[in-house]
Amino acid sequence: xxxxxxxxxxxxxxxxxxxxxxxxxxxxxxxxxxxxxxxxxxxxxxxxxxxxxxxxxxxxxxxxxxxxxxxxxxxxxxxxxxxxxxxxxxxxxxxxxxxxxxxxxxxxxxxxxxxxxxxxxxxxxxxxxxxxxxxxxxxxxxxxxxxxxxxxxxxxxxxxxxxxxxxxxxxxxxxxxxxxxxxxxxxxxxxxxxxxxxxxxxxxxxxxxxxxxxxxxxxxxxxxxxxxxxxxxxxxxxxxxxxxxxxxxxxxxxxxxxxxxxxxxxxxxxxxxxxxxxxxxxxxxxxxxxxxxxxxxxxxxxxxxxxxxxxxxxxxxxxxxxxxxxxxxxxxxxxxxxxxxxxxxxxxxxxxxxxxxxx
Amino acid sequence: xxxxxxxxxxxxxxxxxxxxxxxxxxxxxxxxxxxxxxxxxxxxxxxxxxxxxxxxxxxxxxxxxxxxxxxxxxxxxxxxxxxxxxxxxxxxxxxxxxxxxxxxxxxxxxxxxxxxxxxxxxxxxxxxxxxxxxxxxxxxxxxxxxxxxxxxxxxxxxxxxxxxxxxxxxxxxxxxxxxxxxxxxxxxxxxxxxxxxxxxxxxxxxxxxxxxxxxxxxxxxxxxxxxxxxxxxxxxxxxxxxxxxxxxxxxxxxxxxxxxxxxxxxxxxxxxxxxxxxxxxxxxxxxxxxxxxxxxxxxxxxxxxxxxxxxxxxxxxxxxxxxxxxxxxxxxxxxxxxxxxxxxxxxxxxxxxxxxxxxxxxxxxxxxxxxxxxxxxxxxxxxxxxxxxxxxxxxxxxxxxxxxxxxxxxxxxxxxxxxxxxxxxxxxxxxxxxxxxxxxxxxxxxxxxxxxxxxxxxxxxxxxxxxxxxxxxxxxxxxxxxxxxxxxxxxxxxxxxxxxxxxxxxxxxxxxxxxxxxxxxxxxxxxxxxxxxxxxxxxxxxxxxxxxxxxxxxxxxxxxxxxxxxxxxxxxxxxxxxxxxxxxxxxxxxxxxxxxxxxxxxxxxxxxxxxxxxxxxxxx
Numbered sequence: 001x002x003x004x005x006x007x008x009x010x011x012x013x014x015x016x017x018x019x020x021x022x023x024x025x026x027x028x029x030x031x032x033x034x035x036x037x038x039x040x041x042x043x044x045x046x047x048x049x050x051x052x053x054x055x056x057x058x059x060x061x062x063x064x065x066x067x068x069x070x071x072x073x074x075x076x077x078x079x080x081x082x083x084x085x086x087x088x089x090x091x092x093x094x095x096x097x098x099x100x101x102x103x104x105x106x107x108x109x110x111x112x113x114x115x116x117x118x119x120x121x122x123x124x125x126x127x128x129x130x131x132x133x134x135x136x137x138x139x140x141x142x143x144x145x146x147x148x149x150x151x152x153x154x155x156x157x158x159x160x161x162x163x164x165x166x167x168x169x170x171x172x173x174x175x176x177x178x179x180x181x182x183x184x185x186x187x188x189x190x191x192x193x194x195x196x197x198x199x200x201x202x203x204x205x206x207x208x209x210x211x212x213x214x215x216x217x218x219x220x221x222x223x224x225x226x227x228x229x230x231x232x233x234x235x236x237x238x239x240x241x242x243x244x245x246x247x248x249x250x251x252x253x254x255x256x257x258x259x260x261x262x263x264x265x266x267x268x269x270x271x272x273x274x275x276x277x278x279x280x281x282x283x284x285x286x287x288x289x290x291x292x293x294x295x296x297x298x299x300x301x302x303x304x305x306x307x308x309x310x311x312x313x314x315x316x317x318x319x320x321x322x323x324x325x326x327x328x329x330x331x332x333x334x335x336x337x338x339x340x341x342x343x344x345x346x347x348x349x350x351x352x353x354x355x356x357x358x359x
Numbered sequence: 360x361x362x363x364x365x366x367x368x369x370x371x372x373x374x375x376x377x378x379x380x381x382x383x384x385x386x387x388x389x390x391x392x393x394x395x396x397x398x399x400x401x402x403x404x405x406x407x408x409x410x411x412x413x414x415x416x417x418x419x420x421x422x423x424x425x426x427x428x429x430x431x432x433x434x435x436x437x438x439x440x441x442x443x444x445x446x447x448x449x450x451x452x453x454x455x456x457x458x459x460x461x462x463x464x465x466x467x468x469x470x471x472x473x474x475x476x477x478x479x480x481x482x483x484x485x486x487x488x489x490x491x492x493x494x495x496x497x498x499x500x501x502x503x504x505x506x507x508x509x510x511x512x513x514x515x516x517x518x519x520x521x522x523x524x525x526x527x528x529x530x531x532x533x534x535x536x537x538x539x540x541x542x543x544x545x546x547x548x549x550x551x552x553x554x555x556x557x558x559x560x561x562x563x564x565x566x567x568x569x570x571x572x573x574x575x576x577x578x579x580x581x582x583x584x585x586x587x588x589x590x591x592x593x594x595x596x597x598x599x600x601x602x603x604x605x606x607x608x609x610x611x612x613x614x615x616x617x618x619x620x621x622x623x624x625x626x627x628x629x630x631x632x633x634x635x636x637x638x639x640x641x642x643x644x645x646x647x648x649x650x651x652x653x654x655x656x657x658x659x660x661x662x663x664x665x666x667x668x669x670x671x672x673x674x675x676x677x678x679x680x681x682x683x684x685x686x687x688x689x690x691x692x693x694x695x696x697x698x699x700x701x702x703x704x705x706x707x708x709x710x711x712x713x714x715x716x717x718x719x720x721x722x723x724x725x726x727x728x729x730x731x732x733x734x735x736x737x738x739x740x741x742x743x744x745x746x747x748x749x750x751x752x753x754x755x756x757x758x759x760x761x762x763x764x765x766x767x768x769x770x771x772x773x774x775x776x777x778x779x780x781x782x783x784x785x786x787x788x789x790x791x792x793x794x795x796x797x798x799x800x801x802x803x804x805x806x807x808x809x810x811x812x813x814x815x816x817x818x819x820x821x822x823x824x825x826x827x828x829x830x831x832x833x834x835x836x837x838x839x840x841x842x843x844x845x846x847x848x849x850x851x852x853x854x855x856x857x858x859x860x861x862x863x864x865x866x867x868x869x870x871x872x873x874x875x876x877x878x879x880x881x882x883x884x885x886x887x888x889x890x891x892x893x894x895x896x897x898x899x900x901x902x903x904x905x906x907x908x909x910x911x912x913x914x915x916x917x918x919x920x921x922x923x924x925x926x927x928x929x930x931x932x933x934x935x936x937x938x939x940x941x942x943x944x945x946x947x948x949x950x951x952x953x954x955x956x957x958x959x960x961x962x963x964x965x966x967x968x969x970x971x972x973x974x975x976x977x978x979x
Contacts, residue, residue, distance in 0.1 A: 126371040169382070171374040228400040228408025241451060242412055266401040270394065277390055281383075288379055293371050300375065304382055311389045318396045 009057055010286065010352040016279040017053075017345060020330040021046050023260075023272065028333055030238045031251045031259040038252065042333055049342035056346025061295040061354055064347065065119065071108075072116035072139075078105035079146040106155045107340040109143045111347075113159050114301035117166040122294045127171025136167045153199060154324030158312075162305040169300045170293075203322045222248055223258040224319045227269075234265030252333040254325060257317040273314075280307045286348050289355045299351045302344040309341075413452055420581050421555030424574030425520060425843075427601030429534055429564060431610040432636075432838050437534045438565065440520035444496035446504065447489045450481050452513030459511060460492075466507055467493055467500045472656050476539075483542055491539075491557060494521065494653045522558065522652050528645040530613050532673040533606070533774070533836060535563020536648035552576065561651065563673075564604065564836060567773050571840055574601035603841040605848075607636035615965045615972060616641035619958040624668055625925075625945040626675035628819035629962055632937045634853040635823070635832030637772070639962060640816075642674040677778045679812040680944055683902035684740045684951070685929045686761075686807035688869050689821060691733055693760045694748050695865035704730040707743035713750065713798055720746050720802050723901070737872035740883050740899060742806050749805025754796060757804060758784035763859045764821035765831055766813055771856070772834045780817055783810035808903060819942035822929040825869070826896070826937035829861040870896050874934045883952045884928070887960045893967055894934035897959070899951035900927030923947040928955035932963050939966050 024046070025039060032038040082105055117136045124132050140163035147156040168177070192200065226242035235241065240262035242248055248258050261269045283303030290296040306329060313328040315321035327337050400408065429438035446467065453459050460477075463469065473493050480490045492514075496504070504516050522537045537558040540548070544559060553559070554576050560566040577598030581591070616627040616639040629639040646663055655663075663671055672678065695701070709727035710719040722728065722742040728735070736744035749757060762768060767782025781787075783804065785796040803809040813821075816834060824831040833854040840849045873896035877888030883899040902925040926948030931940040941959045948954035964970040 125367060127374045165382075169375060169378045171378060224400060225408050225411045227397070228404050229412030231401055231405045231409065261397070261401070266397055269397050269401070273390060273393060277386070280386055284379055284383055284386075288376055293375070296372075296375050300379060300382070304386075307386050307389070311393065314393050315396075318393070318400060320392070320396050 009054065009349045010282070013279065013282050013286070013345065013348065013352070016275060016282060017330065017342075019275050020279070021050075023275075024331040026237065027256055027260045027263075027331060028252060030240070030263060031256055032333070034238070038333065045334075045338055049338045052339055053342040053346040053349065056343050057349035057353065059346075059350055061290070061292065061347075061351060064115065064298075064350075065294050068112075068115045068119040072112045072119075075105055075109045075112040076143060076146070079109065079143060081105075083146060083149055104336050106147050106150070106152060106159065107336045109147070109159050110155075110162060110305070110340050111302075111344055113140060113143055114162045114166050114298055114305070117163045118170075118294050118297035118301070121166060121170040121297055122292075126293055127173065128167065130176065132170075133167055133172050133176060136163070136170075140164060140167075151196065152325070153195070154312075154326050157324070158305065158308065158326065161308055162301050165301045165304045166297045169297050199322075219249055219255070219323055220319045223255055223317050226258040226262040227318055230262040230265045230269075232266045234261075234263050234268055237263050239263060254313070254323075254327055254332065255317055256332050257314050257328050260331070261317070273310075276307075276310045280304075280310075283345075283348050286352045286355070290351045291355055295351045295354075299348050302348060306341070306344070420579045422577035422579055422595070422598045423555045424576060424598035425600040426522065426537070426558075426574065427572040427843065428603045429572075430603065430605045431608045431613070432605060432638075433609065433611075434605070435610045437524065437526055437530060437606065437608075437610065439523055439525060441523045442518050443494060443521040444498075444501040445491050445517050445519050446493040446496065447515045447517055448477075448492050449489055449513045449515075454512075456481075459514070463492070463504075463511065463514065466503045467496060469493060472654075476654055480539075483545075489515070489555075494519075524648045526610060526614075527647050527649065529617055530608060530610065530640070531563075531645045531648045532642045532675070533563055533608060533613075533640045534648065535565035535567075536561055536651040537565050538651050539654050558652070563774060564606065567775055568604055568837065571604060572601040575599040600843050603843055605838040605841065606836050607631075607638065607838045608640060608836065609638050609966070612639045612962060612966055613641060615639075616958075616962050617643060617645070618972065619961045620943075620945065623945040623948055623954075624674070625943070625948065625955075626678055626815040627941065627943045627958060627962060628675050628815045629939055629941045629966070630819050630823040630834055632823035632826040632931060632940045633832065635820075635834045635856075636838065636853075637834055637836050638939060638966065640675050640836070642672070642676075642678075644668050644670040646670045673774070673776070674944070675815045676772070676774055677776060678814055678944065679778055679780045680815070680925055680927070681809075681811060681902040682766075682807035682813045682818060683900035683925070683927050684742075684806060685818060685898050685900035685927045685942075686766075686805075686811065686813075687737055687740065687745055688825065688873055688898050688929075689761055689764050689766075690745055690748055690752075690757075690805060691737055691869050691872065692825070692861060692865060693752055693757065694733060695862065695868065696760065697752060697756070699733070699748070699751075701733055701868060704732050705736070705741075705744045705747045706730050707741050709743075711743045711746040711802065713802065718799060720799070734868070734872045734875070735881075737869070737898065738875045738879055738882050745805040746802045747805075749801050750798065752801075752805075754801040754804060755784050755786075757801070758782050758787075763829070763831070763857065764824050765817055765856070766811075766821060770816055770820050770834045772816060773836050777816070778814050780812040780814050781810060807900065815942050815944050818927070818929055818944075819940055822931055822942055823937075823940035825866075826931035826940050828863070828866055829859045831856040831858070870934060873897055873930075877930075884956045886952070887956045891960075893932050893963075895930050895932040895960075895963065896934040896937075897928065897930035897956070899956060900929070901925070901949070901951050902927060904947065920947055923949055926951045926954035928952075928959045930956075930959050930963065932967060939963055 025043065028042055029039055116139050120135050120139055121128050121132060140160050144156045144160040147159060222242065226240065226248055229242065240259055242262050248255050251259050260272065280303050283299065283306065287296050287299035287303055290299055309326055309329045312321055312324065312326045316323050316326065327334055329341055330338060426440060428436060428440070430436055446463070450456065460469065460474065477490060477492050484490060501516060508516060524531070524534060524536065538561045539557055540553060540559050548559065552573070556576065560569040560572060565572065575598060577596045579595040580593040612629065616629065620627060620641060620643040623643065625643055627639060627641040628637065630637055650659065707722055707728035709725045710721050712719055723740070728739055728741040728743070731741045731744045735741070758767070761782055767779060769777045769779045788794055788796050800809050804811050820831070820834050833856045835851060837851045839851060841847065874894050876882040876897045876899065877884045877895045879885065882888065884897050887897070888895055904922050904924060924947070926945040928943040928951045929941065931937040941962050943955040943959045945955050945958065961972045
């Protein structure tokens with residue numbers, strides 16, 4: 001049995017993740033003005049994230065199932081606390097500071113929400129019927145609403161997405177899906193008036209960034225120029241003029257793909273996307289092979305969420321999606337999101353070690 | 360839950376698998392969308408974005424600050440900025456570099472050297488950096504290029520401020536010069552402080568006070584037209600000009616000191632004893648710092664570097680010379696401190712031996728001085744008296760007490776590369792040479808020969824310390840910093856290095872002996888004292904360059920010029936109220952009294968009386 005092994009990991013998935021980490025180092029070196037301090041901090045985080053992954057990979061899926069409600073409840077409580085602190089501090093408050101470490105409860109919810117929805121779904125036989133589906137929606141809606149209040153629309157959408165994917169994978173009937181789609185379409189104009197001004201502006205500039213090239217359109221235009229001028233082969237590592245000359249804002253974090261794409265061109269971007277596709281594909285395969293419905297649903301959701309991150313980030317950098325604060329998974333500079341992502345991959349590794357036909 | 364239902368594992372698996380396939384297809388579609396978008400941006404629209412990127416309509420341009428000026432203590436400029444036209448190229452915007460250089464070469468003279476420097480800089484910098492192709496264009500060249508400028512994309516004609524040193528060779532070692540930032544400089548500096556700057560201080564004050572003089576870079580966000588030329592400024596963070604620096608140097612006094620040295624290789628340092636302000640810091644021969652600003656050609660540079668006269672060497676700061684007899688007044692202070700009576704006489708037969716029939720240490724006066732007390736030994740510079748004194752004090756006592764005057768340690772002047780020279784001790788010789796100390800070495804150290812070495816700066820500082828009654832002030836060149844925007848001046852306050860309480864009677868005694876060097880019938884520098892309206896406390900020195908064998912006599916006319924003795928002279932004046940302390944070294948100048956003494960006199964005459972030397976032309 002796998003639990004006799006010291007490391008319970010899927011080497012194929014590991015190779016994909018490791019490749020992305022290495023790419024991250026190279027791009028960050030270029031994006032961060034050849035600052036080795038930045039690189040050192042990122043490698044420490046990466047090492048930590050890999051340790052978290054290995055640790056979680058040793059937890060059995062049954063154990064996770066048992067912990068799910070508590071984890072979800074703890075996450076909700078922390079979101080409420082953070083919101084309270086934010087109200088006092090009169091601004092967006094997303095962090096909990098434990099002195100030695102700061103983290104965003106919203107990041108934890110990216111795992112806790114799909115876990116909880118999967119937990120609800122497997123109480124009844126699949127495909128899920130209407131009452132279970134409604135219960136699932138409630139489980140998704142509460143944390144999503146709390147995160148929107150922070151306000152962090154981007155993360156709220158991702159959290160909601162990860163939960164909804166579970167419901168979809170649980171076999172929610174196409175009728176319900178059709179009805180929901182209709183409601184969303186009808187509610188869209190209403191939503192337009194509910195979102196913040198800056199959010200509305202971001203969506204508007206998406207359609208015509210040149211209407212305000214120095215203001216709202218600046219990010220979109222400059223990053224499109226960076227990507228476009230990279231051409232087929234790119235300008236070469238450390239030679240992206242857009243990136244190196246400070247045209248691209250937040251080029252170590254959310255806009256790091258612009259740097260990558262300018263310096264490595266279409267060929268480089270294609271290869272990077274293939275690595276991402278491989279990671280997603282492998283994750284879906286692990287999900288299908290998993291030994292019970294809970295694990296399957298959870299793993300499937302993690303794979304899809306990861307893919308959504310990649311799509312939203314690159315979509316935003318290439319100007320087909322509005323600008324939301326979503327980092328490029330495993331490549332952008334930043335700590336919390338990487339740890340929660342790698343924790344998710346730890347669950348996948350565990351699922352693989354305890355799969356259906358495991359001997 | 361009441362309504363318990365049986366789970367159909369295979370059905371659940373089937374549901375999940377079919378939904379996974381839907382998801383999988385969706386993933387591929389999304390990936391297709393991204394790839395299509397990337398293909399559109401990077402392949403189909405490549406030309407458009409490439410153009411946009413090269414001529415990005417909005418760019419951030421660093422605005423270089425104006426470098427601070429350097430003045431002497433009276434406000435005479437020693438380093439200033441003058442406008443000059445330069446041709447600058449952004450390689451990234453040039454399609455055919457060779458062709459471009461050819462065509463520019465037909466309008467503007469481009470020397471082999473310009474091209475070599477340019478190609479080297481192109482390699483060193485990023486493709487989108489601005490690189491200087493030619494500097495100091497004449498008005499005609501600038502006009503000719505301006506008319507044809509539309510033909511040259513990526514080439515700019517700029518009016519820049521260029522560093523200029525109006526005093527040329529004078530004080531070049533002190534002021535130093537700026538030069539192009541080299542690849543070695545790049546490893547040391549914080550690049551963010553130098554965005555858009557091409558120069559930095561390389562030597563002297565320009566280098567030592569680089570951080571003060573440089574100022575802070577500003578940034579303009581500018582909009583450019585399709586040819587990459589500025590249309591308007593959108594926002595701007597102004598640069599902060601560097602601070603102006605006032606030096607303690609008096610440029611007239613400096614000129615007089617340099618002219619006094621004439622064709623001799625040597626150095627003159629003049630210090631204000633009560634503050635440590637350096638009034639003159641001359642080192643000859645010198646060089647023209649203006650040649651270094653835009654990069655000196657390697658032939659010219661090797662000529663300077665390999666010259667036997669070492670014009671690039673700052674002798675005042677780094678030259679290590681045997682102090683010779685100029686060490687005697689300090690030895691005298693040591694003797695008095697050790698309790699030697701001023702009446703004690705030593706007989707000088709023309710030589711000194713440690714034991715009967717042993718090695719004969721010669722006095723410069725071969726016939727001998729006869730019976731000498733300390734006063735006469737200083738005035739007439741009797742070697743035998745000081746051989747004996749040194750032998751009684753011992754080298755370690757000499758090392759410790761001479762250190763109180765600054766011998767053997769760096770003064771800490773605000774110039775880099777200072778030499779500590781050498782004040783030997785037993786411990787030093789064991790460590791450095793792994794040899795025991797021999798008594799004979801103490802004997803010759805007593806007259807400033809042997810291992811003892813001092814820089815002209817150290818000698819001047821020691822003399823100033825003597826003049827200032829033992830309080831040693833840190834020699835410094837910075838008088839004040841001035842903010843060019845507010846004209847606010849920040850004075851540099853004097854620093855006390857050490858304060859040794861010498862017996863005032865002893866100080867008075869040595870001072871009187873030094874005055875009698877210039878002001879008595881037997882004084883070795885009586886020619887200088889003759890007719891002087893102020894009293895000068897001084898000591899002459901003559902330092903051997905080559906060893907003289909036992910029983911051989913040194914005959915000046917018979918040794919080649921570069922083997923002749925160095926002439927030394929230290930002095931302070933007026934003796935009762937010292938305003939200036941001077942040290943002079945004229946390499947191969949022969950006798951201190953006849954060669955170096957008059958040089959010091961010229962410096963003191965100008966400083967104390969405002970009298971300029973007669974024969975020389977008046978500098979305008």
